[in-house]
Amino acid sequence: xxxxxxxxxxxxxCGKCYEICPxxxxxxxxxxxxxxxDLRYCHVCTLCAMKCPTDCIKIIRDGPKD
Ligand code: SF4
Ligand code: SF4
Numbered sequence: 534x535x536x537x538x539x540x541x542x543x544x545x546x547c548g549k550c551y552e553i554c555p556x557x558x559x560x561x562x563x564x565x566x567x568x569x570x571d572l573r574y575c576h577v578c579t580l581c582a583m584k585c586p587t588d589c590i591k592i593i594r595d596g597p598k599d
Contacts, residue, residue: 535575536593541566543589550581550590 544566551561556574561567561581567590582590 534595535572535577537569537572537575537581538591538593539567539569540589540591543587545587547586549584549586553580553584555580 546563546566548563548567550567551557551563554560555576555578559571559574560569562570577592577594579592582588582592
């Protein structure tokens with residue numbers, strides 16, 4: 534099962550993950566840190582992780598809940 538982990542200690546809430554994600558309004562919520570709402574819409578393009586300036590997004594294709 535796909536998982537995206539955000540290192541909240543490194544997230545600066547810049548919103549770049551939201552800006553680049555094709556399904557941002559369904560997947561991302563940016564408040565004081567970035568949150569994942571619903572990963573069913575994620576197609577694992579990895580753009581968010583590539584764009585994150587603090588490298589705090591970790592995409593795990595085969596998470597433990599599989
Ligand atoms: S791009 Fe990275 S630092 Fe910016 S809001 Fe998203 S997770 Fe946080
Ligand atoms: S991998 Fe792509 S679709 Fe999934 S959250 Fe990141 S930018 Fe959005």
